[in-house]
Amino acid sequence: MKRAWTAPLAAVLAGLLMAGCHPDADVLTSPEAVPGSVVPRNFPPPAYGPEQNPPDRATFELGRSLFYDPLLSRDSTISCGSCHRQADAFADAGRQLSLGVQGRLGPRNAPPLQNMRWRRTLMWDGAVSHIEMLPLAPLGNALEMDETLPHVLAKLNRHPSYPARFASIYGAGPITSYQLLRALAQFTAALTSANSRYDQYVRHETGGTFSSAELRGLAVFQANCASCHATDLFSDETYRNNGLDGSFPQDSGRAHITGRPAERGLFKVPSLRNVARTAPYMHDGRFQTLAQVLDHYDHGVVSSATLDPLLRRPDGRLGLPLNAQQRTDLLAFLQTLTDDSFLHNPQLAPPQ
Amino acid sequence: MSFRTLPAALATLLLGAAIGLTACEDDDQPSTVTTGKINFEFENVVGSQALVIGDAYSTLAGEQITVSKFNYILSNFQFTKTDGTVWAEPESYHLVKQSDTNSRKFAIEGVPFDTYTKVTFTIGVDSARNMAGAQTGALAPNNDMYWGWVSGYIFLKLEGTSPQSTSNGVYSYHVGGFRKPYVSMRTVSPALPTGVASLQVTASQSPELHLKADVQRVFAGPHPVSLRQMSGTGHGADSSGVKLAINYAAGMFRIDHVHNGD
Numbered sequence: 001m002k003r004a005w006t007a008p009l010a011a012v013l014a015g016l017l018m019a020g021c022h023p024d025a026d027v028l029t030s031p032e033a034v035p036g037s038v039v040p041r042n043f044p045p046p047a048y049g050p051e052q053n054p055p056d057r058a059t060f061e062l063g064r065s066l067f068y069d070p071l072l073s074r075d076s077t078i079s080c081g082s083c084h085r086q087a088d089a090f091a092d093a094g095r096q097l098s099l100g101v102q103g104r105l106g107p108r109n110a111p112p113l114q115n116m117r118w119r120r121t122l123m124w125d126g127a128v129s130h131i132e133m134l135p136l137a138p139l140g141n142a143l144e145m146d147e148t149l150p151h152v153l154a155k156l157n158r159h160p161s162y163p164a165r166f167a168s169i170y171g172a173g174p175i176t177s178y179q180l181l182r183a184l185a186q187f188t189a190a191l192t193s194a195n196s197r198y199d200q201y202v203r204h205e206t207g208g209t210f211s212s213a214e215l216r217g218l219a220v221f222q223a224n225c226a227s228c229h230a231t232d233l234f235s236d237e238t239y240r241n242n243g244l245d246g247s248f249p250q251d252s253g254r255a256h257i258t259g260r261p262a263e264r265g266l267f268k269v270p271s272l273r274n275v276a277r278t279a280p281y282m283h284d285g286r287f288q289t290l291a292q293v294l295d296h297y298d299h300g301v302v303s304s305a306t307l308d309p310l311l312r313r314p315d316g317r318l319g320l321p322l323n324a325q326q327r328t329d330l331l332a333f334l335q336t337l338t339d340d341s342f343l344h345n346p347q348l349a350p351p352q
Numbered sequence: 353m354s355f356r357t358l359p360a361a362l363a364t365l366l367l368g369a370a371i372g373l374t375a376c377e378d379d380d381q382p383s384t385v386t387t388g389k390i391n392f393e394f395e396n397v398v399g400s401q402a403l404v405i406g407d408a409y410s411t412l413a414g415e416q417i418t419v420s421k422f423n424y425i426l427s428n429f430q431f432t433k434t435d436g437t438v439w440a441e442p443e444s445y446h447l448v449k450q451s452d453t454n455s456r457k458f459a460i461e462g463v464p465f466d467t468y469t470k471v472t473f474t475i476g477v478d479s480a481r482n483m484a485g486a487q488t489g490a491l492a493p494n495n496d497m498y499w500g501w502v503s504g505y506i507f508l509k510l511e512g513t514s515p516q517s518t519s520n521g522v523y524s525y526h527v528g529g530f531r532k533p534y535v536s537m538r539t540v541s542p543a544l545p546t547g548v549a550s551l552q553v554t555a556s557q558s559p560e561l562h563l564k565a566d567v568q569r570v571f572a573g574p575h576p577v578s579l580r581q582m583s584g585t586g587h588g589a590d591s592s593g594v595k596l597a598i599n600y601a602a603g604m605f606r607i608d609h610v611h612n613g614d
Contacts, residue, residue, distance in 0.1 A: 052485075129503035132485035136493060136500030149494040177494040181486035257502055259534055259590065 036190025063187030089274035096285035109285030217333025239266035243301030432470035476507035476537035529589025538601035573599030
């Protein structure tokens with residue numbers, strides 16, 4: 001399979017490049033020299049494969065600098081990293097809604113940024129179709145960064161160090177929107193979480209052992225959750241109404257993008273990777289704990305015209321009933337999706 | 353150098369010489385050129401008057417407007433030959449802005465020498481590019497023609513003031529959308545002017561088409577728009593935008609005259 005060898009090849013090539021620039025023993029022994037070079041073998045084919053924006057050290061580091069630079073916001077107070085923090089799987093844990101410039105409050109919970117290389121659409125409502133165009137949404141949102149692309153380019157072009165960094169990668173000339181978006185995408189596409197204990201378990205790697213409770217939890221998960229939280233990305237990338245509300249006057253979700261009444265109240269099925277670290281939950285951050293989420297599915301599902309059929313049971317009742325043992329086991333399983341090597345990878349942290 | 357490598361070196365030299373010769377032959381034969389160009393010039397007008405930013409005009413419905421911004425993206429230019437076959441410009445995206453004189457004139461190059469009887473282009477951007485990654489040129493997202501919050505190009509922008517507008521005396525029409533039910537790409541084939549049967553593209557002829565785009569046709573057409581009822585579109589694809597697209601596709605672009613070039 002092409003994918004099976006291109007990823008290691010890219011890693012080797014990246015390693016060779018690295019060897020030329022940074023003779024650092026620590027880096028040379030790293031299994032993934034430039035983050036984003038490797039396609040984990042338990043993942044489906046990526047939507048934005050490494051070959052579309054081949055990872056290299058200088059571009060990755062440029063994207064990383066941009067991701068953490070408040071220059072991208074109107075008053076230079078907010079960076080991407082302000083609401084997407086590594087320790088929270090690049091979500092904004094603890095905040096129901098995130099704060100933009102001047103403390104403005106957005107309408108939705110900041111989602112984790114992870115494994116976006118595999119996403120065919122982005123955002124809770126699928127508003128964004130391509131990872132390279134993703135930064136334009138928070139950039140232009142008055143409640144988030146409240147900035148314009150021409151302004152950002154002007155700021156970058158008069159910055160003391162960015163022009164030379166861009167020129168060394170993309171050639172001489174003013175920094176363009178294409179270069180900015182491509183560099184940012186090298187970083188955002190590199191946010192790969194694929195080394196949780198669950199991953200080690202399915203790949204039969206060292207450390208990949210499950211307790212009996214976790215094994216039972218996996219079975220509960222597969223029976224009740226995996227039809228939507230599918231594949232090892234834990235989302236089938238569909239939009240569904242999971243019964244949070246009976247009507248949607250504030251936020252119609254996917255219907256806001258498509259204009260289709262049949263999609264009112266539908267939101268993207270979120271991945272469950274690192275889910276223990278990304279509270280609060282749901283598009284509006286209404287649930288503070290995973291226990292509350294399970295309560296919702298057990299007895300909190302509300303009927304509406306667009307409620308997902310999978311939450312309507314043959315006996316007419318709603319939701320996914322779980323007994324106490326199943327709840328405990330499922331919660332134990334969900335903890336195995338935490339990927340500490342991702343949450344603490346120094347290469348993904350703010351540049352020093 | 354050992355003898356063993358000599359044949360290889362010789363082969364390399366011969367190959368190099370062959371490539372060099374081939375290149376020289378191409379350079380020395382201009383008669384092999386088989387394509388030319390068609391030049392376009394767009395003049396934005398309001399009825400019979402030239403469009404000037406800030407000047408006062410009337411719509412066909414008698415409402416008063418000024419225009420502060422008028423931009424549109426044209427794509428997929430195609431030229432139909434007398435035998436019915438079509439030549440399409442590759443990577444065909446052109447952004448026209450009233451505020452940018454240079455943008456109103458462009459050349460389409462690589463047009464095979466032939467006789468063409470029809471010009472076709474799309475007002476808007478195909479869905480593939482609406483969903484693609486970062487683009488350059490006419491489709492660069494910092495051209496003021498891209499919705500950032502929802503992926504997609506704005507195909508046409510018309511903004512200005514009107515005393516009839518109920519939104520503080522301004523109006524703002526942004527038309528885009530590539531997903532059902534709000535699909536706003538429109539393909540048009542404005543007729544060649546009376547007396548011009550065809551366009552000849554030859555080694556000595558590069559036709560220049562002078563098109564007029566009439567702002568009044570944004571408001572008028574199958575869905576007449578009153579500024580009293582509609583002072584703006586949403587900030588994304590919507591039914592208002594589709595109505596405007598149907599209007600301007602019905603007759604905004606007219607080929608006013610053609611210079612046959614020389």
